[in-house]
Amino acid sequence: MFVIKKYSAIILACSLAVGLTSSIQAEAKPTTVKIKRFKNCTALNRVYKGGVARSAHVRNKGGKTHYKPFVSKALYDANRRSDRDKDYIACER
Template sequence: MKKLSVILLSFGLVFGFSFSAGDNAKASTKIISYKNCTALNKVYKGGVAKSSKVKNKGGKTHYKPYVSSALYSKNSHSDRDKDGIACER
């Protein structure tokens, strides 16, 4: 019983550290300012939204926008209709 608990604890620690290392890699991604909507839509098909509460005022869209306030603020020059979603499609 003691060996089994040691083995289970070891696996838990190994898998716990491996999953937390992946989260840190996501957090350190660089915020990029894209030149135009074509370049932004290659990475984010639905555009970039300022927050999840923003509604599209420009008409019907086909894709859901990626929500990131930092990414939106870098690319707010591409938000033509000023609805809080840059390059919506």
């Protein structure tokens, strides 16, 4: 009985260690987004239906939106002029 508990504790510890290292490696991969300045919101919404948000923590000041915005600080900064209500989401729909 003691041997079974010992082996199950070892297996559990190993699986937790493997799970933690794989989640750390998944977060370390940077995402590459081509930074493009769009002519207007129609052109931006063809590529990003929900618009572009500066960070994941910003909230829409307008009404209810139908799509979730894509989050990219660099892409938002390139298209900042399209954010009419200054809520850090450009061309939200």
